[in-house]
Structure formats: structure tokens, C-alpha cells
Amino acid sequence: MISPLRGMKDLTFDESQRFEYIIETASTIARRYGYGYIETPILEETALFKRSVGESSDIVGKEMYQFIDKGENDVCMRPEGTAGVVRAFISAKLDRQPNKQKFYYYGPMFRYEKPQKGRLREFHQFGCESFGEASVYEDFTIISMMAQIFDALGIKYELIINSLGCSECMPPYRENLVNFLTDIQKELCEDCNRRIVTNPIRVLDCKNGKCQSHLNLSPKLIDNLCEGCDDDFKELTRMLETAGIAYRIDTNLVRGLDYYNKSAFEFVSSEIGAQSSIAGGGRYDKLVEFLDGKPTPAVGFALGIERIMELVKMPEEQPEGYYMGAMTPEAIPTILTLATRKRLTDKVTIEYTSKGFKSHMKGVDKANPKYAVLIGEDELANGTVWVKDIETKEERVVKVEEL
RNA sequence: GUGGAUGUAGUUCAGUCGGUAGAGCGACAGUUUGUGGCACUGUAUGUCGCGGGUUCGAGCCCCGUCAUCCACCCCA
Incomplete structure (x- = not known):
């Protein structure tokens, strides 16, 4: 791996x-x-x-x-x-x-x-x-x-x-600071001693507690x-x-x-x-x-x-689109063409394996859609689909073309 | 670059004195075959990071190595 x-x-x-x-x-x-x-x-x-x-x-x-x-x-x-x-x-x-x-x-x-x-x-x-x-x-x-x-x-x-x-x-201040730092050079850490030459301003930022205690009296740019x-x-x-x-x-x-x-x-x-x-x-x-x-x-x-x-507060996820599934294998092509049409405008989660009602509803819970759309034997025979509004729990059977 | 801790199931972790692995969560299935989320029951899953050593026997002990995490440092 x-x-x-x-x-x-x-x-x-x-x-x-x-x-x-x-x-x-x-x-x-x-x-x-x-x-x-x-x-x-x-x-x-x-x-x-x-x-x-x-x-x-x-x-x-x-x-x-x-x-x-x-x-x-x-x-x-x-x-x-x-x-x-x-x-x-x-x-x-x-x-x-x-x-x-x-x-x-x-x-x-x-x-x-x-x-x-x-x-x-x-x-x-x-x-x-x-x-x-x-x-x-x-x-x-x-x-x-x-x-x-x-x-x-x-x-x-x-x-x-x-x-x-x-x-x-900055330049006159910098000179001022270098003089100050050179005076207390012996009290500063190794890194700071190097910084006096390379970048004296950064000495101010040193995390070493001993250095900081000696920097209290350093000239402040803000005053200059x-x-x-x-x-x-x-x-x-x-x-x-x-x-x-x-x-x-x-x-x-x-x-x-x-x-x-x-x-x-x-x-x-x-x-x-x-x-x-x-x-x-x-x-x-x-x-x-x-x-x-x-x-x-x-x-x-x-x-x-x-x-x-990890600090970001995410907005709550809203239910969106459709979950589509079939309870009889013969209905899968119908579900597919329906999904393709719906996907022109909406989110569609589709399950390709035909399975029982309960199984599909578990899939619905996971997909978090607005509507569940299923086709079983009856619907296939009548050219209809079963639709349930997940929020209102309202159920309807409509013609495939009407969805 | 320096120091410390930790590597076991998808994930979080347990694993006693050395006797070839377990739980919760998750996943999947079922609870009279078309009404979900809850509950209950059941099922599956491991190169115990990797390599060596000690031992009759190693997840456990020893050495090495890699990785992750945390701190120093630095910085967003």
C-alpha cells in the first residue's frame, strides 16, 4: 500500500x-x-x-x-x-x-x-x-x-x-537596537547572537524565556x-x-x-x-x-x-434531491432513465441492486434526500413510481412521466 | 534539526505473568416476505507497522527501522 x-x-x-x-x-x-x-x-x-x-x-x-x-x-x-x-x-x-x-x-x-x-x-x-x-x-x-x-x-x-x-x-531604530543587543549579548541565546547580525528585529520575537527577560528594556520601534x-x-x-x-x-x-x-x-x-x-x-x-x-x-x-x-462551524446539511431504487430487477432500467432525466436539475442517489423495501429505506436515511422514489412489481406493471416526501412523510403514486 | 509518546479489525481502543486476538462504534443481514431512523438478534473483517533476535512458544521481551502524534524551533 x-x-x-x-x-x-x-x-x-x-x-x-x-x-x-x-x-x-x-x-x-x-x-x-x-x-x-x-x-x-x-x-x-x-x-x-x-x-x-x-x-x-x-x-x-x-x-x-x-x-x-x-x-x-x-x-x-x-x-x-x-x-x-x-x-x-x-x-x-x-x-x-x-x-x-x-x-x-x-x-x-x-x-x-x-x-x-x-x-x-x-x-x-x-x-x-x-x-x-x-x-x-x-x-x-x-x-x-x-x-x-x-x-x-x-x-x-x-x-x-x-x-x-x-x-x-526603521534603519535608525535598527542601529539603536543592535547597540542595545550588543551590550547584553552575553545574556542572549546562541540563536539570538546570530540574529543580531542577520536580522536583529527577530531577536525581539525570541521564544527563549531568558532572552525575553533581558528584552524588557529594549528600545521599542513603536516609540521611535x-x-x-x-x-x-x-x-x-x-x-x-x-x-x-x-x-x-x-x-x-x-x-x-x-x-x-x-x-x-x-x-x-x-x-x-x-x-x-x-x-x-x-x-x-x-x-x-x-x-x-x-x-x-x-x-x-x-x-x-x-x-x-476544525474551528469552522459548518451550516447544517439540508435534505436534497432524490433517492431512487427498485424492488424488482426488471425496474432498474426505468429507474436509470428517470435518474438521468432528474439529474439535469437535481441531486439523485441511485441504488443499482434490487432489494427489499426496508433495505432501501435504510439507504434513504443515509443519502438524506428530500424524496424517496421506489419501483416495485405493481408500479412497474402500471408505469408508475412510488414517491415519499421524507420530511412530511406524505406518499404518492404517480406516472413515471409526471415525476 | 532536537526531544517525548504511540503503532492491534473500516474506526476508537482493550489484550493480565510470554501460551498463535477481543469490545464499542460503523458495515451487512434478519426480527411473518411494501413503511425507514429506535430497539433486539445475528454475520463479516486482522501481514498485531516492517525487519531481525531471545524462547519449546512473542501482540507482549531485546535490537534496528519506518510511520504517526505532541512539544521545541519556525510559521499560515
């Missing part, structure tokens, strides 16, 4: 239904906000991810499904969705159009990690990317859209926000934002408050991907184990030009479908 690869899963029945429901709900809401569907390749040139996600990140550093294809191209299976969408945006020369562009996408992502609860090697994300809108109101709109999606799915969440500053206020960033962040919090969206500011919230600036946000759930982050996003104003496009501000987010799968 061949099993699926490590960290990859088949979805069937209840799970695949939940999956579809999440996509449908999120897509419907995204369309209301003016987003159009975009589909981009799963395989991309490795350089795309190195330049966008960043070589210092674990994702690019050690988790990519990277290989040389038969044409000797260095390629990767996408570990996240934003890079590909930005690349597509630039490839289509949309960065030279004056209008704003908004895209939503969903599909599989691949990261070669050790699997555990909420962490798979092939997982699925739903995401949105908004290009050309620099206003902080777009950041707010995206966050409220995410909140709306989670509300629609019946998922409880906590929203965490932070500002990562911009190219004006430039005027523009500060105003925007304050406006964002004001808007969230008026909208009644609860949030918590976490000055240590650092998104794991290098391309973010200004607003960063994350939705977390306390009900799904250690991998508690269910969606994340933020602004990435420099990424388009970084990937050789015309400078274009952008904001986006992605949500992890598997992470919220």
Missing part, C-alpha cells in the same frame, strides 16, 4: 467539505471588497523567493522544496503566496497601470518542515493582495475583511497588530516611529476601535517574512495547539520595486486553511 508523503494529507468527506466551504466563504467576501481571482504557478524560479521572502528567513534558508529541473533551472515549489502574485503583477505590467489592483488566491504551499499539529509540508492558504493603495485605510479594510471572514466561519480569534516602520524610521508611520498606526487603531474590532498591540510581533513594513497583523486562536497563528499579513511597500517593478505600495494577508479547519 502506498501512503501519502510525510506531512501531506488527503482530504475527503467532512474535511474536503470544510475545505470547500472555507474557500467559498472567503472568496465571496473578498469579491465584495473588489478582489478578483488570480491563479499563479506553484513552481517558480528559486531567485523569486530568495529575493522576496528573504534569505535570512527559515522558510528560504532551510524549508524549500528546491530542485534543478530537466532544463537545468533552479526552481522551487512555492512556500507562500505573495511572492508569486507580486511577480505575476509585475509580469503583466500592471505596475505601469494607473488603477489599483486587488487579487485573491488560494492553493497549496510547500515547506519542508517536521510535521506536527497545524503544520504540514503541503498546506493551503487563502490570501489577498492589494496593489497601489498607500492609504492606511486599506490596511484597516483588509483587517476588517479578515475579521468578517472569521466571523462568517464562526471562528473566535485574537487580533495582534504592530508597526514595523518604514525606510525612514517617524511622524508618518506614527500617524498611520494611530489612525489604524482608531479605526479598529470605531469598528468594534478588538486588538492587542504586540511590539514584538515581527512577521517571519522579510518584505513587510508599517502595519503588521496576525490573527491567533487559542484552540488549536502550539501553531496558534491562523492568519497573518501586513504592508509591503517596497516589494514590487524590489522585484524590478515600478514602486507600488501594497498590503496583503494569508490565512492557513488547515489551521482553521
Whole structure:
């Protein structure tokens, strides 16, 4: 027997239904906000991810499904969705159009990690990317859209926000932070010592308790934002408050991907184990030009479908369509042609083996149809079918053509 | 990459001191042959993860291996 690869899963029945429901709900809401569907390749040139996600990140550093294809191209299976969408945006020369562009996408992502609860090697994300809108109101709109999606799915969440500053206020802060960290270097863990050089901002995010205890006094970016960033962040919090969206500011919230600036946000759930982050996003104003496009501000987010799968409250299933069966073998062809006709408009469950009434009714219970349709010897002789409305329990015998 | 736990029927699990497997759920059939869901009765199903070792004898003990789960880490 061949099993699926490590960290990859088949979805069937209840799970695949939940999956579809999440996509449908999120897509419907995204369309209301003016987003159009975009589909981009799963395989991309490795350089795309190195330049966008960043070589210092674990994702690019050690988790990519990277290989040389038969044409000797260095390629990767996408570990996240934003890079590909930005690349597509630039490839289509949309960065030279004056209008704003908004895209939503969903599909599989691949990261070669050790699997555990909420962490798979092939997982699925739903995401949105908004290009050309620099206003902080777009950041707010995206966050409220995410909140709306989670509300629609019946998922409880906590929203965490932070500002990562911009190219004006981040560099001086960064220098400031490096100085601070260098002073307390001896107290920090091995990883953090490496991060001081590679990505000092991430030290703030270290899960090591000893490190955290020394970081209390670290300079906070939130206190060192430039005027523009500060105003925007304050406006964002004001808007969230008026909208009644609860949030918590976490000055240590650092998104794991290098391309973010200004607003960063994350939705977390306390009900799904250690991998508690269910969606994340933020602004990435420099990424388009970084990937050789015309400078274009952008904001986006992605949500992890598997992470919220068990949290989703599914609507109750309604009885639908017909169950058809025969109690005499000669009636099976009649049932079949009837089913074919009905399937033009309705769901039909059909049983090909002729069997007793009771057996069929058990099949009816399983199929959960609106109507049960059976043909026995009498009906076959008269050219009729027996129909029962399962909800009202009302029974009728009608001509085959009249059904 | 590091650490811990677990692999027995479709599924959830039990299996004592080592004596070649059992329950619940589900499935299927039946309870006077055409009125279901409930109940009752009955039936079927196993490479005991895989490979080796110890033993008269291994689901159980030992070694290895693979997989799953959980945590660290990372992140959606």
C-alpha cells in the first residue's frame, strides 16, 4: 500500500467539505471588497523567493522544496503566496497601470518542515493582495475583511497588530537596537547572537524565556516611529476601535517574512495547539520595486486553511434531491432513465441492486434526500413510481412521466 | 534539526505473568416476505507497522527501522 508523503494529507468527506466551504466563504467576501481571482504557478524560479521572502528567513534558508529541473533551472515549489502574485503583477505590467489592483488566491504551499499539529509540508492558504493603495485605510479594510471572514466561519480569534516602520524610521531604530543587543549579548541565546547580525528585529520575537527577560528594556520601534508611520498606526487603531474590532498591540510581533513594513497583523486562536497563528499579513511597500517593478505600495494577508479547519462551524446539511431504487430487477432500467432525466436539475442517489423495501429505506436515511422514489412489481406493471416526501412523510403514486 | 509518546479489525481502543486476538462504534443481514431512523438478534473483517533476535512458544521481551502524534524551533 502506498501512503501519502510525510506531512501531506488527503482530504475527503467532512474535511474536503470544510475545505470547500472555507474557500467559498472567503472568496465571496473578498469579491465584495473588489478582489478578483488570480491563479499563479506553484513552481517558480528559486531567485523569486530568495529575493522576496528573504534569505535570512527559515522558510528560504532551510524549508524549500528546491530542485534543478530537466532544463537545468533552479526552481522551487512555492512556500507562500505573495511572492508569486507580486511577480505575476509585475509580469503583466500592471505596475505601469494607473488603477489599483486587488487579487485573491488560494492553493497549496510547500515547506519542508517536521510535521506536527497545524503544520504540514503541503498546506493551503487563502490570501489577498492589494496593489497601489498607500492609504492606511486599506490596511484597516483588509483587517476588517479578515475579521468578517472569521466571523462568517464562526471562528473566535485574537487580533495582534504592530508597526514595523518604514525606510525612514526603521534603519535608525535598527542601529539603536543592535547597540542595545550588543551590550547584553552575553545574556542572549546562541540563536539570538546570530540574529543580531542577520536580522536583529527577530531577536525581539525570541521564544527563549531568558532572552525575553533581558528584552524588557529594549528600545521599542513603536516609540521611535517617524511622524508618518506614527500617524498611520494611530489612525489604524482608531479605526479598529470605531469598528468594534478588538486588538492587542504586540511590539514584538515581527512577521517571519522579510518584505513587510508599517502595519503588521496576525490573527491567533487559542484552540488549536502550539501553531496558534491562523492568519497573518501586513504592508509591503517596497516589494514590487524590489522585484524590478515600478514602486507600488501594497498590503496583503494569508490565512492557513488547515489551521482553521476544525474551528469552522459548518451550516447544517439540508435534505436534497432524490433517492431512487427498485424492488424488482426488471425496474432498474426505468429507474436509470428517470435518474438521468432528474439529474439535469437535481441531486439523485441511485441504488443499482434490487432489494427489499426496508433495505432501501435504510439507504434513504443515509443519502438524506428530500424524496424517496421506489419501483416495485405493481408500479412497474402500471408505469408508475412510488414517491415519499421524507420530511412530511406524505406518499404518492404517480406516472413515471409526471415525476 | 532536537526531544517525548504511540503503532492491534473500516474506526476508537482493550489484550493480565510470554501460551498463535477481543469490545464499542460503523458495515451487512434478519426480527411473518411494501413503511425507514429506535430497539433486539445475528454475520463479516486482522501481514498485531516492517525487519531481525531471545524462547519449546512473542501482540507482549531485546535490537534496528519506518510511520504517526505532541512539544521545541519556525510559521499560515
